[in-house]
Amino acid sequence: MDNDGRLDWRKVGYHARSAFAVLLSLSIIIGGGWFVYDRANDAYVAWRTADDYAGEGTGEEVQVLIPRGAGVNQIGDILVEAGVVKSIKAFRKAAQESGESDQLSYGRFNLTKELPAQTAFEMLLDPENMVVLTVTFPEGTPNSQQWDIITRDLEVPADAIAAAAANIDYFDLPEYAEGNLEGFLFPSTYNVAEPPNPSWIMASQVRQFKTVAERLSLEGRAEELGYTPLEVVTIASIVAREVSTPTDQPMVAGVIYNRLAQGMKLQMDSTVHYALGKYGKVTTTAEDRANPSPYNTYYHEGLPPAPISNPGLTALEAAITPATTDALFFVTVDLDTGETRFAATAEEHAANVALFQQWCQANTGRC
Template sequence: MRRTAAAVAGGLALVAVAVAYGVHQVVGQPDEAPDFSGGGSGTVTIEITPGASAAEIGKTLERAGVVASAQSFVEQVITRSKESGLHPGRYTLRRRMAAASALDLLLAPASRVVRTVTVPEGLRTSEVLRILADRTGIPAKDFATAVAEPRRLRLPAYAEGTAEGFLFPATYEIEPGMTAVDLLRKMTARFRVAAAKVKLEDLAPRMRLTPRQAVTVASIVQAEGGVPADYPKIARVVYNRLARGAKLEMDSTINYALNRHTLKVSNEDTRVDSPYNTYARPGLPPGPIGNPGESALTAALHPAEGTWYWFVTTDPRRKITKFTDKEAEFRKYREELNRYLGTN
């Protein structure tokens, strides 16, 4: 007896092998397979799961009323040598289609139903996980478990085992069978792409920072900034204060410590006992306070030139931020903001 071993990795490869197996399951039946004619009518969405054989795909189509028989579909697959052309995913087809037409649509990229989730820039990891759970159908506890085991997420070494700051904001495709770990790995992989693009590891030392510290600066810039054009100026304020050994006094870090979002930070708030309290502690907080996008990362590595020591977003609705190196002007800008907050 001869034994044959095959090792197959990945959903696409599994489909290819399974399709071939399914072909040989069905082909060879002597009766002519029932088949519809024409392109069909109406719409129906079907899903091909990773590892589905040609026979299984055909049966799915038959049950959905797309094709008249699984056998007619598989005969088309083998006749046209498309055993490796069927991929996992959700597809929009029509009812009562000729098997050849159904195969055409399964091979057409435009027929694939793409589910996506968009993660905005600057969200905290807890907020990111909530969005992912709400919009993917993957249980929230799965994301919480995945983040609690950061070694599974393929974070860069300089992340020091924490996901905060390294779940890159972007639009992600949700593939059939995707798990929480799969999706979070996509996000950390996308972070690596962005980090390489902005040359994070090369340029951070020029700012006298580690890559993690540069991401921390970027997260503050993202949280404080109104518009991307202001990000390099905000980064410069951070560096000017660090150069003097001063406290950063960033409201965004207080909000992070208190797990909230507000423009109204009180004197009592600034006394919160937290390593993220930059009113009480000099230097950077111990890590990122959100997940910054590429513009904020770039600003952290390429700050504007200037002597600014303060900034105030005087009109949050219109995102107007004013910068100064004079304390008197800073106090005037604070009054502008207070008037805004008093009437809004």
């Protein structure tokens, strides 16, 4: 405004030009700063990711196997090879800075490709990402069939299994086992470390047998029954092969003890199958039963010299607590339902065998 109260446009223009100059200077300063920041940030990201990935990975899943005893560098190398991390250096740095590198475990893990090393490290520590390998041995499975399962399910060569089993001193067997693995490879489901080692698997089974035997007071119960612990395990191994229904197993054990007490041959087809290494059918032929193997209880009186299978908990319980019965015979009359009938006389048994034969005639090739 001039002295007359009117706008002085020259002064307005002057101040406007000054304000514009200030705003222009600020914009140049701010713009230049943003430019510098943007360039600096790009340089930092480039530096940071030169040996590492950024982001959350590609989403493409990959499994990696970390062997037992692998160190941080070896694990990093495996992850680089699998496309999980970009460099061993980045993984080693993440492990060192975490202070938890000693928590890394061996095994198989589900990961994602192109992960930041820190993320990959954290995923390896998370048990949710571990792939647990298992193997299952059914009750009453002889050693030879257990080893077939290991070969089939874990892809372990048969010769490697045979070599492991031959090294008896490796296994902490009970003294009463007398060096027999048969009967002492407890049937159950086991977690298996990778790569699968048959010696470790069998050692775990022996440990589990000893745990169960101690819980059952097997040695003490055997003494009360008047048998050695090995004989009781042998009886349990026959029980496990003859019937799989837990409620029938004490009765089968009772039949075995009764026949032994009376000096009768056991005449168990399961012992013939073991002697011949023939499985798949429940019956035997006259030629089979004439085999002189010490395991053939049609040919020899008394128990086989050692177990014929690996009994589980229910069969071992049956062997140490047999049913009180006068039965001397039994036969499973229906292989589908497992129905088993017991008899105290040969006449009753013959009638039960006739029922079994009827079932076999109706189910050709099953017996």
